[in-house]
Amino acid sequence: MTSPVGGPLLQLTLWRIRDFTREPEALFWVFAFPIILAFALGLAFSSRGPAVVRIAVEDGPGGRQLHESLDSLPDIESVLLAGDEAQRRLSTGRIALVAVAGEPALLRYDSTRSEANLARLVVENAIQEVSGRRDVREIREQRVTDPGSRYIDFLIPGLIGMNIMGTGLWGVGYGIVRQRNHKLLKRLLASPMRKSQYMLSHVLARMVFLVGEVGAVLLFGHLVFGVPVRGSLFSIAAIVFIGALTFSGIGLLVASRARTIEGVSGLMNLVMVPMWIFSGIFFAYSNFPEVLHPFIVAIPLTALNDALRAVMLEGASIVAVGGLLAIVAGWGLASFGVALKMFRWE
């Protein structure tokens, strides 16, 4: 009994796909984890009214009175505490600010924490108001909850970018290093297998899974949170395709010499952690000092996330994000080039 064998490229790609689909943990991290993350973060940030500020009032002259007047306000939750206990809670982050009654009133807080800054503004405003301040102008509020401008809308493209980075590096890098470690690369080298086809099979297998992993997050965001897709699906597909190629190349580079799983894991973290921090996955990189921005923008994941957000949320065309895609592709080409030169088969 015989059956058609198919070409070596098909067989190598099938190998990659089988390796992945037969490993339940890998499936979880690639497909389920980003969705769980999106769901958790989406719930935490999307349906929330004005934030409640948690503070303490130090027990002392006028303390109880200040505590009662602040605690009665809807956006402040106050506790009356002895000085050292209040200080302890402040330093462990359980409260954002400590208020001390007196003339002048004292507000103690850590200005590097964003919720502490918010607490300072809210508490100062409240103290002025209960002390009889009259506002000179009236302010009207309008809360924005339109799809496209919420946190979840910001988050979903970031998660897609993060996933493309993670699966590119892990999917390609981990597999290669394991095969090198198992002397399987050497065995392949003893056969007439073409090295280029081996490399290509890793990239092709990534493309197969890409459809599922990006599609799952996109669809989830759209169905559950109504995250809009304002640009064309073709543009998104093109961006995702270029991004996946680039991160496959970086995965190949990271795996080009490493002998052990531990070694390659360290290298991957070295590559991925800066991007997790700087590339605007969970929060905008505009939070970083302006002098860093030129560097942050040049990182491949930043460019990928910016391009995805522009197309999804602003409906930008593929041409409009051409510059960003050039940055992404540039990293990819450079990585492939260096990886092919450096690659060791044993």
Place this chain on the structure above:
Amino acid sequence: MAQFIARMPESAISCRGLVKRYGSVVAVDGLDLEVSRGECFGMLGPNGAGKTTTIEIIQGLLEPDAGEVRVLGLGWDSHEPELRQRMGSQLQETKLAERLTVRETVTMFRSFYREGCAVDEVLQQVQLQEKRDSWIVKLSGGQRQPLAVACALVCRPEILFLDEPTTGLDPQSRRQLWEIVSGFGRDGGTVLLTTHYMEEAEQLCDRVAIIDHGQIIALGSPQQLIASLGAEDVVEFALENAGSVESSALATLPGVHHVRVENGTVHLTVRRVHEAVPALMELLAQRGARLSELLTHHATLEDVFLSLTGRHLRDD
């Protein structure tokens, strides 16, 4: 050089002056080797003798520091793609992809070659038909080695390279693998294998090179090598109370060819056991020494290695 090339057609493997160094360690030290087509050739030696380095250089997986290699009359520099099509290889310590099935693995290797046999045919040959749909991670060691050999045989190679094919296998699996290799040889294939099991070399190989410290220290058919001891049998004995008899007295006994003492055990290499043993008994009786142990066996390649190096092939 012209003469060298003229001999090519019948030569499957030909090496001249191979040298490979790792830092200050010389793994292969000026090794020459000639393997004819259709021959099963074994490199026998202890661990670290340079067998693996040599077989990997011959397979074009390592670059020698000096020397020349020709396989099927061709050089690796000029004919790598063609040579890879015509050879099959099993390497030491290769772990095949755990989550592929037996059949998927062999099918993948088959796809690399222009010509070869049907996957099921080769699985039949190595008796893995029943396991064809099992994941490799679920196979025993005794099933993984035949699979590695199946991956090497699926291209119907002219030369088969086997690097310690039966290391770590139980006796039954070992014999089964020998049967597969013998079958390949009967069909006219050339085999180059390394081993540190002397039974394996004796069973399988037409010729054996005994390798130590990166050099061939003896070469010939297993029968020739054993005959080179000058005697076909070995008598081993030990005395009670750690007694001893001087070697010079033992050497003059009839039929004794060589005397060697190791850890209180005396090894006599003898030509005629029926003469040597009674003479030994008489000598011991004269000395009032009593035996605590006596055994005789036919000489093996292990004895050849021992007499050449004073060491055993295996430490265990």
